[in-house]
Amino acid sequence: MINERRNSNNVPVSQVKVLHLLPDKDRSFPLFENLVTGLSKQTFSQVICYLSGAGDKHSLLQELGYEVIGLGIPKQKLKRFRPSVVLQLARIITEQHIDIVHCQRHKSTVYGTLAAWVTGKHVNVVTTVHGQNRTRTLGRRLLNWTLFKKVSRIIGVSMAVRDDILKTNWISCPDKVIAVYNGIDTKRFSASNLTQHEARSRLGLADKNAFVFGTVGRLTKVKGQNILLKAYARFYEKYSNSWLFLVGNGPLETELRELAAELGIQQRVLFLGYRQDIPEVLRTYDAFVLPSISEGLCLALLEAMASGIPVITSRVGGIPEILNKPDLGIMVSPSSVEALALAMERFCGMDKTKRNDLGKALRDRVLDKFTKAKMISEMSKTYIAVMNKPESQ
Numbered sequence: 225m226i227n228e229r230r231n232s233n234n235v236p237v238s239q240v241k242v243l244h245l246l247p248d249k250d251r252s253f254p255l256f257e258n259l260v261t262g263l264s265k266q267t268f269s270q271v272i273c274y275l276s277g278a279g280d281k282h283s284l285l286q287e288l289g290y291e292v293i294g295l296g297i298p299k300q301k302l303k304r305f306r307p308s309v310v311l312q313l314a315r316i317i318t319e320q321h322i323d324i325v326h327c328q329r330h331k332s333t334v335y336g337t338l339a340a341w342v343t344g345k346h347v348n349v350v351t352t353v354h355g356q357n358r359t360r361t362l363g364r365r366l367l368n369w370t371l372f373k374k375v376s377r378i379i380g381v382s383m384a385v386r387d388d389i390l391k392t393n394w395i396s397c398p399d400k401v402i403a404v405y406n407g408i409d410t411k412r413f414s415a416s417n418l419t420q421h422e423a424r425s426r427l428g429l430a431d432k433n434a435f436v437f438g439t440v441g442r443l444t445k446v447k448g449q450n451i452l453l454k455a456y457a458r459f460y461e462k463y464s465n466s467w468l469f470l471v472g473n474g475p476l477e478t479e480l481r482e483l484a485a486e487l488g489i490q491q492r493v494l495f496l497g498y499r500q501d502i503p504e505v506l507r508t509y510d511a512f513v514l515p516s517i518s519e520g521l522c523l524a525l526l527e528a529m530a531s532g533i534p535v536i537t538s539r540v541g542g543i544p545e546i547l548n549k550p551d552l553g554i555m556v557s558p559s560s561v562e563a564l565a566l567a568m569e570r571f572c573g574m575d576k577t578k579r580n581d582l583g584k585a586l587r588d589r590v591l592d593k594f595t596k597a598k599m600i601s602e603m604s605k606t607y608i609a610v611m612n613k614p615e616s617q
Contacts, residue, residue, distance in 0.1 A: 239269045240611055243322040245313070245332040247302075249277025249294050255406055255523060256328065257284055262600035268607065271320055275309065275332065276302055302331065313339035317347055324376075324607055327351040330358065337371045348376040348610045352404075353385055355520040356541055359392040369394045376610045379404050382521040382542025404606065405545075406521045407599030410591055413503045413530040423507035427469075427494070435466040435572050438509040440502060440524040441516070443474030448515035448538065448558065450476075450483055455515070455564035457487040463572050471496045471505055506531040510579070511571045517558050519543055530590045532583035534574075536567045546594070552586060 244260065246253065260270055272285055273293040286292045295312060302309075313335055317325065325347060327336040333351040340347040359365050372378060372393065378401045380386035386403040395401060421432050429436070437456065441447040449470060456468045470480070470493065477495065484490040499505055506512070512528035512535045519525075519541035526546070528535055537543050538558040547553045554570065556563035571579070 240267060240323050240607055241269045241271070241321055242324045242326055242607065243317060243320065243336075244270060244272045245275070245325055245327045245336045246272070247275050247329055247331050248299070249274035249283065251277075253328075255408075258407070258409060258596045259600060259603060260285055260290060261288060262596060263604060267604070271316075271322070273313070273316060275335065305334070309335050310338045310342055314342040317343050318345070322347055324348045324350060324610060329354065330364075333371060333375070334367070337374050341374055349374060350377045350379065350606065350610060351375055352379045352381065353389055353520075354381050356385055356388040356518055357392075359389075365393060372400075376400065377402060377606055379606065380520070381406050382545055384542040384545065385520045402606065404602045405594055405599060406523055406526065407594050407596045408523060408526045408530060408590070409596045410530045410587075413506065413527055416503050416507065418504055418507050420507055423504055426504070427496070427508060429467065429494075429508070431465070433465065435463065436469060436508055436510050437466065437513050437568060438469035438471065438505070438511075439513050439515070440471040440506075440527070441514070441522075442472050443470070443476045443480055445476065446517050447472075447474075448517050449480055451517075451559055451561055451564060452513055452515040453480065453483050453487060453489070453493065454561045455568060456493070457489050458561065458565040459568045459572070460489055460492060462569065466492065466572070468493045469496055469505070469508065470494070471499050471502070473498045502527060503531065506533060509533050511536060511568070513564070513568070514538060514543075515558075515564060516540055516543075521546070526590055526594050529586035532580075532587045534571060534579050534582045535586060536564065536571065546589070548589075551582070552589060553582070 246256065260272065263270065271291045271293065273295065275295050276297045276299045277294060283292055293316060297309065317339055325336045325340050327333040327349065337349050340349050359368060372395055378389055380389055380403045382405065383403045386401055389401050390398055439449065439452060443449055460466060481495065484493045496505065506528055512533045514522060514525050514535065514537040516522065516538050517540065521542040525535060525537060535553040537547065537553060537555050539555040540558050543555065547555060554567045556567050
């Protein structure tokens, strides 16, 4: 049970009040929205605060009745440390009687931790780290060393991320670093009654016999789409009745389009841009490819698995924790064009029944370990543990 607490009027308070601190209101964060909407309203009262982004822009959480605060600080101004932001947040923490500040990503952790300290009250700070290699410099390591002393829990989205945090930081109490796996809404990826042919027709592909590889992710260097294009070009020499679909936008789109043209595959590569109908798009795929150079725990991979699609991935980050058995998919060395091309050939030559069985095993894996409900349950336990920990901890 949560220890009984009293507010400033000495009235018993049973709810834990959580302030979620995020860097940018303009960026969609479905994983976070799933967490907020899934936590028990009887146990938790939640306030969401964004450092930057359009202050007048209504978010999904506002529409659902959650209190959302947008500081509206221009991103350019946040490139340098601003003490005024610490004071703003400290005032919010005090006025809202916050028990836990949960920070997403590094910048939010800096401001949230300092603001909690400035209040002079016993406010717990929790931070979530979403990827590896976040502590790249001595300066960052020194800053984290200072901040993490005042943080109650440091959450990695996979064991690989947790281990990386411990390896690259000076942390006096390793037990405060834990892993809570990302989880998805699996029902969203099984609700559609679209057939593969119908889904492809919506995208203008009428050929039922074509083999479609696809990926989903921001078009950035770390996602490795350039490796995928080169591997597909090799694959295409042998299997011309095939397509490659790329879902997502990002700074490398022009560069990737130019690369596809240089490789002579531009007529068979479809850039689909940002999509809100991911479950329907995934139904067009025969195989999902994730060529990332680095990953914490990839949601797009979990979504493909929940859709029952066979997967080829890079062996990086938390991915081996997802594909924890040899028969759950093909993992290849990151940045290896040859290995990725060979894996694509293997999948294309695989019996369809075997691919379907593989897809079912992948879906079962997600249902067993990586659901939204499991993520919410683990985060709820973490909040309760933080509130009930002895003061000496």
